[in-house]
Amino acid sequence: MNTFRQMLRPILRDPVATLGLLLVLLAVLVAVFAPWLAPYPEDAYESHLLQRLQPPSAAFPFGTDNLGRDILSRVILGTRSAITVAVSVVGISMLIGVPVGLWAGWRDGWLSETLMRVTDVFLAVPQLILALALGQLMAPGLTTAMVALSLTYWPFFARTVHAETRRLRTALFVDALAGLGAGTPRILLAHVLPNAAPAILVRATIGMGFTILTAALLGFLGVGAAPPSPDWGLAVAEARQHLPEAWWFPTFPGLAILLLVLGFNLLGDGLRDAADPRLRRSRH
Amino acid sequence: MARYILRRALLALPALLGLILLTFVLTRIIPGDPAAALAGDSATPAQIAEIRTRYGLDRPIWEQAVVHVRQVLTGDLGSSIFSGRPVMEEIIFRLPATLELTFAAMLLSIGIGIPLGLLAALNHNGPIDHVVRLLSVGGLAVASFWLAIMLQLLFAMEWDVLPLRGRSDLAYGAPPFHTGFYLIDSLWAGQWALFLDSLWHLVLPAVTLCLPGLASIARFTRSGVLEALQKDYVLYARAVGYGSFRLATIYVLRNAITVTVTQIGLLFGALISGAVAVEAIFDWPGLGTYAVQAILSADYKALLAVTLVVGVVYAAINVLVDVLQALIDPRVAEDIR
Numbered sequence: 001m002n003t004f005r006q007m008l009r010p011i012l013r014d015p016v017a018t019l020g021l022l023l024v025l026l027a028v029l030v031a032v033f034a035p036w037l038a039p040y041p042e043d044a045y046e047s048h049l050l051q052r053l054q055p056p057s058a059a060f061p062f063g064t065d066n067l068g069r070d071i072l073s074r075v076i077l078g079t080r081s082a083i084t085v086a087v088s089v090v091g092i093s094m095l096i097g098v099p100v101g102l103w104a105g106w107r108d109g110w111l112s113e114t115l116m117r118v119t120d121v122f123l124a125v126p127q128l129i130l131a132l133a134l135g136q137l138m139a140p141g142l143t144t145a146m147v148a149l150s151l152t153y154w155p156f157f158a159r160t161v162h163a164e165t166r167r168l169r170t171a172l173f174v175d176a177l178a179g180l181g182a183g184t185p186r187i188l189l190a191h192v193l194p195n196a197a198p199a200i201l202v203r204a205t206i207g208m209g210f211t212i213l214t215a216a217l218l219g220f221l222g223v224g225a226a227p228p229s230p231d232w233g234l235a236v237a238e239a240r241q242h243l244p245e246a247w248w249f250p251t252f253p254g255l256a257i258l259l260l261v262l263g264f265n266l267l268g269d270g271l272r273d274a275a276d277p278r279l280r281r282s283r284h
Numbered sequence: 285m286a287r288y289i290l291r292r293a294l295l296a297l298p299a300l301l302g303l304i305l306l307t308f309v310l311t312r313i314i315p316g317d318p319a320a321a322l323a324g325d326s327a328t329p330a331q332i333a334e335i336r337t338r339y340g341l342d343r344p345i346w347e348q349a350v351v352h353v354r355q356v357l358t359g360d361l362g363s364s365i366f367s368g369r370p371v372m373e374e375i376i377f378r379l380p381a382t383l384e385l386t387f388a389a390m391l392l393s394i395g396i397g398i399p400l401g402l403l404a405a406l407n408h409n410g411p412i413d414h415v416v417r418l419l420s421v422g423g424l425a426v427a428s429f430w431l432a433i434m435l436q437l438l439f440a441m442e443w444d445v446l447p448l449r450g451r452s453d454l455a456y457g458a459p460p461f462h463t464g465f466y467l468i469d470s471l472w473a474g475q476w477a478l479f480l481d482s483l484w485h486l487v488l489p490a491v492t493l494c495l496p497g498l499a500s501i502a503r504f505t506r507s508g509v510l511e512a513l514q515k516d517y518v519l520y521a522r523a524v525g526y527g528s529f530r531l532a533t534i535y536v537l538r539n540a541i542t543v544t545v546t547q548i549g550l551l552f553g554a555l556i557s558g559a560v561a562v563e564a565i566f567d568w569p570g571l572g573t574y575a576v577q578a579i580l581s582a583d584y585k586a587l588l589a590v591t592l593v594v595g596v597v598y599a600a601i602n603v604l605v606d607v608l609q610a611l612i613d614p615r616v617a618e619d620i621r
Contacts, residue, residue, distance in 0.1 A: 126554070236433060254427060258426055
C-alpha cells in the first residue's frame with residue numbers, strides 16, 4: 001500500500017529506526033528457523049542433570065541452566081514463543097479495538113458513549129494489575145495470560161482509532177464521499193480506516209514491545225508460561241535460586257528481552273516520526 | 285481554578301464506578317462455583333449452601349452487583365481467603381511502603397530525567413543528545429524484574445556494597461509508626477542510624493524502578509524543549525541578549541514542562557506495575573509483594589482489592605497532575621469542555 005511505502009522510506013533514512021527494523025527482522029528470522037538454529041533443539045523439554053549450571057564455554061556459549069539445558073538453545077527457542085504471544089495479543093486487541101474505535105468515533109449516541117466509557121474503565125488501572133487479576137482468576141497458564149493481555153490492551157487501540165475517526169469524520173473528502181452517495185461501511189472501511197492505518201501501525205509496533213515485556217513479567221510471576229517452556233521471563237525466575245553462582249543463567253534470557261523490545265520500540269519511534277510530518281520537521 | 289479542580293475530580297468518578305463493577309464481573313468469571321471455592325475443598329453440600337446464603341450468592345445477579353458496589357464504597361473489600369483478615373486493613377498497612385518506594389523512584393526520574401532532556405535538547409544532534417536518545421528508548425525496553433536481579437547480583441551479592449533485600453536491617457526493626465514512611469518516621473523519632481539504613485535499603489529498588497520513568501521524562505522534556513526553542517519569543521529573548529542558560533531555564537523549560545507533567549501522571553501506572561516485580565524481588569513489604577502473594581495463594585479477594593486501591597490512587601494522581609498542569613499553564617484549564 002502506498003501509505004506503508006511512504007512510511008518505510010523515512011525509516012530507512014533514520015539509522016536508529018533502521019537498527020530497530022533490523023533487530024525485529026532478525027528476531028522474526030530466529031523465531032521462524034528456531035528449531036534449525038538452536039544447537040540443541042531437544043533442550044526445550046529434555047534435561048541433562050549431569051551438566052547442570054555450567055558456565056559459558058565453546059559447547060554452551062551462554063552456559064547451561066539448572067537442569068543442564070543449553071541456554072543459547074532455549075533463548076533461541078524462546079524467541080518463537082515471545083513473538084507468537086506478542087503477535088496474538090496485539091492481533092486480538094486490534095480485532096476488538098479497531099471496530100470499537102471506528103464505530104464510537106463515527107456515530108454519536110448511547111452505544112458510542114458506553115463503549116468509550118468502558119475503555120476509560122480499562123485504562124483506569126495499570127494494564128499489568130488488571131492482567132494479573134484476570135490471569136489469576138481464569139486458571140494461570142500461557143493461554144490465559146494471552147487472553148488477559150488482549151482483554152486489557154484493546155482499549156489502547158479503541159482510543160487511537162476513535163481519535164483518528166473523530167478527526168476524519170469532519171474532513172472535506174468524507175463529506176464529499178457522503179455527498180456522492182457512498183454508504184457508511186464503504187466510507188469507514190475504504191477511506192477512514194486506511195487514513196487511520198499509520199496511527200494503528202505505530203500503536204501496534206509499540207504494543208508488540210510492551211506486550212513482550214508484560215508477558216515476560218507474567219511468566220516471571222508464575223501467571224504466564226509454565227515449565228518446561230523456554231520462556232524468557234520464566235528462565236529469569238528459575239535462575240533466582242542459583243545466584244550469585246550462575247550469573248549467566250538470568251543474564252542471557254534478560255538480554256534477549258531487552259534486544260527484542262528495544263527493536264520494536266526503536267521501530268515504533270521511527271514509524272511515529274514518519275507518520276507525523278510535523279514531528280519530523282522539528283527533529284531535523 | 286476551584287471549579288476546574290472539582291470538575292476534573294468529577295470526571296474521574298464514572299471510570300471508578302465502572303472499575304468497581306468490573307471487579308464484580310471478575311469475581312463471577314472464576315471457573316466453578318464461588319460458594320464452593322469459598323467453602324474450601326473438604327466442605328459438605330450443606331456447608332456450601334450455607335455459605336451461598338450467607339454471602340448472598342443465591343440472590344439475583346444485579347442485586348449482588350448493587351451489594352458489591354455498596355460494600356466497596358463503604359470501604360469493605362471483604363476478608364482475605366488466605367489470612368482471614370480484612371483486606372482493606374492489610375492494604376492500608378502495606379500502602380506506605382509502596383508509596384515510599386514509588387515516590388523515591390519518581391523523584392529520581394524527575395530529578396535526573398528533566399536535566400537530561402534539557403541537556404540533550406541544548407546539544408541537539410550532539411553526542412550527549414544521541415546518548416540520551418538511546419537511553420530514553422532503551423530505558424523503556426528493560427524488563428524491571430531482570431534489572432532488579434542483575435543489580436542485586438552485582439551490588440549486593442558480588443560487591444556487597446548495598447543491602448540485598450528489605451526496608452531496613454533486622455537489627456533496627458521498624459521506626460515507631462507515624463506515617464509509615466521509614467525515612468520520615470525514623471527522623472521523627474530521631475533515629476539517625478535507622479534513617480541512613482532505610483535510605484541505604486531504598487537505593488537499589490528505587491534505582492530499578494525509576495528507569496522507565498526517567499527514560500520517558502527525559503524524552504518528553506527533550507522534545508518539549510526542542511519545540512519551545514523554535515518559538516518566536518525565544519528568538520526575541522536571544523536577540524535581546526539573554527544567555528543560553530537563563531533562556532533555557534526561564535523561558536524554555538517552563539513552556540516545555542507541561543508535556544512532561546502529563547507524563548508524570550501516566551508514569552505512575554508504570555511505577556505501580558514495576559513495583560509488583562521490584563517489591564517481590566527485593567522483599568519490599570508493600571502492595572506489590574502483597575499482590576504476588578495473593579497470586580501464589582489464589583487469594584482473589586486480596587487481588588481484586590489491590591486492583592481497586594491501585595485504580596483509586598491512579599485516578600487521584602492523574603487528577604492531581606491535571607491540576608498541577610493547569611497551575612503551570614492556565615490555558616489548560618480553559619480547554620476543558
